Amino acid sequence: MATAFERAEGANGRAVARVLLDSALPQLDHLFDYSVPAELADEVRVGQRVRVPFRSKDRKSFGYIIEFVSRSDFGGELAPIADIVAAVPQLTPDVWRLARAVADRAGGSAGDILRLAIPARQVRVEKKHLAAEAEAEAEAETEAAAEAEAETEAAAETEAAAEVEAAAEAEAAADPGATVEADGAARSADPREQTSPATAAASASTSEEAIAAELVTGARLAMTPSHGPERLHTGEWVGGWAAQLARIAISVHERERSVILVAPDYRDLDQLRDALAALGHPAAVRVDSRQSNGERYASFLRALDGVPRIILGNRSAVYAPAHDLGAILLWDDGDPVLAEPLTPYVHARDSALVRAEQSGAGLFFSAHARSAEVQRLVEIGYVRAQEHPPRRTRIVHADASIAPEAFAGRVPEFAARTIREGLRTGPVLVQVATPGYAPVAVCGECGELARCQACAGPIGFRVVGRASCRWCGEYATHWHCSTCDSTTLVERGMGSARTVEQFEQQFSGTRVILSDGEHPRERVDARPALVVATRGAEPLAAGGYRAVVLLDAERLLSIETLRAGEDCLRWWENAAALAAPDGICLMASGGGPVVQSFVYGRSDEWLRQELRDRQSLRYPPAVRVASVSGGPDEVERALRHLDGLRGVDFLGPTSIPAGGAARTPPGLVRAIVRFDYGQGAEVASRLRGALVADAAGASSRTRSRTPGRARPEALRLRFDDRGVFDA
DNA sequence: AGCACGCCGACT
DNA sequence: GTCGGCGTGCTC
Numbered sequence A: 001m002a003t004a005f006e007r008a009e010g011a012n013g014r015a016v017a018r019v020l021l022d023s024a025l026p027q028l029d030h031l032f033d034y035s036v037p038a039e040l041a042d043e044v045r046v047g048q049r050v051r052v053p054f055r056s057k058d059r060k061s062f063g064y065i066i067e068f069v070s071r072s073d074f075g076g077e078l079a080p081i082a083d084i085v086a087a088v089p090q091l092t093p094d095v096w097r098l099a100r101a102v103a104d105r106a107g108g109s110a111g112d113i114l115r116l117a118i119p120a121r122q123v124r125v126e127k128k129h130l131a132a133e134a135e136a137e138a139e140a141e142t143e144a145a146a147e148a149e150a151e152t153e154a155a156a157e158t159e160a161a162a163e164v165e166a167a168a169e170a171e172a173a174a175d176p177g178a179t180v181e182a183d184g185a186a187r188s189a190d191p192r193e194q195t196s197p198a199t200a201a202a203s204a205s206t207s208e209e210a211i212a213a214e215l216v217t218g219a220r221l222a223m224t225p226s227h228g229p230e231r232l233h234t235g236e237w238v239g240g241w242a243a244q245l246a247r248i249a250i251s252v253h254e255r256e257r258s259v260i261l262v263a264p265d266y267r268d269l270d271q272l273r274d275a276l277a278a279l280g281h282p283a284a285v286r287v288d289s290r291q292s293n294g295e296r297y298a299s300f301l302r303a304l305d306g307v308p309r310i311i312l313g314n315r316s317a318v319y320a321p322a323h324d325l326g327a328i329l330l331w332d333d334g335d336p337v338l339a340e341p342l343t344p345y346v347h348a349r350d351s352a353l354v355r356a357e358q359s360g361a362g363l364f365f366s367a368h369a370r371s372a373e374v375q376r377l378v379e380i381g382y383v384r385a386q387e388h389p390p391r392r393t394r395i396v397h398a399d400a401s402i403a404p405e406a407f408a409g410r411v412p413e414f415a416a417r418t419i420r421e422g423l424r425t426g427p428v429l430v431q432v433a434t435p436g437y438a439p440v441a442v443c444g445e446c447g448e449l450a451r452c453q454a455c456a457g458p459i460g461f462r463v464v465g466r467a468s469c470r471w472c473g474e475y476a477t478h479w480h481c482s483t484c485d486s487t488t489l490v491e492r493g494m495g496s497a498r499t500v501e502q503f504e505q506q507f508s509g510t511r512v513i514l515s516d517g518e519h520p521r522e523r524v525d526a527r528p529a530l531v532v533a534t535r536g537a538e539p540l541a542a543g544g545y546r547a548v549v550l551l552d553a554e555r556l557l558s559i560e561t562l563r564a565g566e567d568c569l570r571w572w573e574n575a576a577a578l579a580a581p582d583g584i585c586l587m588a589s590g591g592g593p594v595v596q597s598f599v600y601g602r603s604d605e606w607l608r609q610e611l612r613d614r615q616s617l618r619y620p621p622a623v624r625v626a627s628v629s630g631g632p633d634e635v636e637r638a639l640r641h642l643d644g645l646r647g648v649d650f651l652g653p654t655s656i657p658a659g660g661a662a663r664t665p666p667g668l669v670r671a672i673v674r675f676d677y678g679q680g681a682e683v684a685s686r687l688r689g690a691l692v693a694d695a696a697g698a699s700s701r702t703r704s705r706t707p708g709r710a711r712p713e714a715l716r717l718r719f720d721d722r723g724v725f726d727a
Numbered sequence B: 001a002g003c004a005c006g007c008c009g010a011c012t
Numbered sequence C: 001g002t003c004g005g006c007g008t009g010c011t012c
Helices: A093-105 A110-117 A123-148 A154-174 A178-189 A197-201 A206-215 A240-254 A266-278 A293-304 A315-319 A348-359 A372-379 A413-423 A496-506 A553-557 A564-576 A593-599 A603-617 A632-640 A677-705
Strands: A016-021 A031-035 A049-054 A056-069 A083-086 A220-223 A229-231 A237-239 A258-262 A285-287 A310-313 A325-331 A362-366 A394-397 A427-432 A440-443 A459-463 A466-469 A489-492 A512-515 A529-534 A545-550 A579-587 A624-630 A648-655 A669-675 A716-719
Touching (some): A016 A049, A016 A110, A031 A049, A031 A056, A093 A110, A093 A315, A093 A348, A110 A315, A220 A372, A229 A240, A237 A240, A237 A266, A240 A258, A240 A266, A258 A315, A258 A348, A266 A310, A285 A293, A310 A315, A315 A348, A325 A348, A372 A603, A394 A593, A413 A529, A413 A545, A413 A579, A427 A496, A427 A564, A496 A512, A553 A564, A564 A579, A564 A603, A593 A603, A624 A632, A624 A677, A632 A648, A632 A669, A669 A677
Parallel strands (some): A220 A362, A258 A310, A258 A325, A285 A310, A394 A579, A427 A529, A427 A545, A545 A579
Antiparallel strands (some): A016 A031, A016 A056, A049 A083, A229 A237, A440 A459, A440 A489, A459 A466, A624 A669, A624 A716, A648 A669
């Protein structure tokens, strides 16, 4: 097997290297030409990290070699590459092409994407990896030689093997940490090891093999996995979705193709890891934010080997240097954690779409609740949705307002009966809206959510008995309801900690387990217990929950975001999926179209209607959006760049309130640009042009006013931010 | 970001 | 004539 260095393209006599510099400056986001000095001519490779002179002769900047050309279009004299930082070419042509396209689409710099794609180099880790690679190669050669000369002296073989072993031992003695690392890398570097007998035996069901077969031809599919957990042959329990994705991933991998498997958080990743391991795939490469930098770089180097791999990770795994990518599998793409919080804020779903398109790899969206974005892709025929609905937990609805019953404690009596019934044989899950004790205020007369008079934020009871705004802190001393004019505030719903206390009274003698964002619990056993969890933090129960009770529906739905309905469906479906096959899911309150669609399993119809509504209102994802913010002059200049474009309109500019969590300085404005998908490239490139012009013209203006500090009125772009319409 | 270049007003 | 202010634009 050739090393990454050997596979990467060299200069081959071409005198000019084109380099992408590390820089946050938008005006530097293009390739710069450098000459290749004679002493480096044999060493340089496409994708290598290099140091080059920049700005002045003795100032150096870092960058990546993107390509070699025979001559430059640059008018001036080329400076020579100063050093090669690492011989290993870290940037593969695939990943470069992806970073460029993704950045262009989002009005950002390719360098910003590369920061997500390539972990910081660690020399120690790299040395270990290269040593292991060399050792594996030597071993392979030894074996090959031994096979070829099987007829001749048998003793020679033994001797050669002993030599290799002795060398390995000497090395391990020199660096104790190397043994584990080298062993792991060497094993997984050998493709024959990847298809272990266990893999074949426990391999995919025929439908999953059929999915894999389609994916490697570039199919794009959206599927809803069956509800319920699945027992692995190791005895461990994982969500059925995780077992299914693992089988598909393995089946793609058996076709000698790489797979990228992306999940929102580490709890999901752990389930996928367990499922892969149980199916004979412990060697999957994992990249996630919980790893140390060394671990991330080690994983990165393994992905870089010229061998098909299963790469498992969170959102940045979509940028992994996969060899011969066969499919990208995305779990629960509606989870907001898949949206990258760093500029240019690209959602993993979008990067995956671009990557699949560029590479011809398959794309697989799996989720218990489909996102509006995937729904759109299905409706335009870009993604094919599964036809047959899978097995779903039995769901019943007990709306307290339809059949009012006395609240004995935290839950209506009907729900309490369901809980007691379930507790006789196993664990019961209760999903609540918020952690801690924080209840929210509603009007005592009409039940409408109370809003702050100052900023329209929700009113809570952070200080016991004193209602104040959750956003601005203003006390609600002179509050009156905007709907019915009443002045009485009452608490509605309550957090998980408070619920636990109440349950301990209401169901005395029962084990009560709390799992919330701060103290998440991954798993609970099959013994009876009342598990109280905030949405998204529900533990997996061995064998599944006897009952899943969903509280606080009206409170979750009263979250005023564009995607409240979608989010609720996702939270509820994911919780319902944790029930045992013969368990039950109880929607304990609430009403209206979202609750109805969930209870009757018609969320696809609701989603279709939702998307139609957004189409007529020009809301995402029916159209794309970009927010343009900065000083009033800067924003106005930027919007002028969009003059004359069809299918583009904008809201605002409106002033951004100063202060807040982001400590926004006063005087800034924001406009929201809406545009059809077909105009995306043009809008992005024009707004990017405005950004470059602003940054270029700015340096002088800045210096004269506030030297050194970042210019607050600088133009800022953010594409496809679903939060822009939320309060 | 920093640094060079250049165009216009004040100087030996 | 020439020095140097700072606004403008480039950085291979």
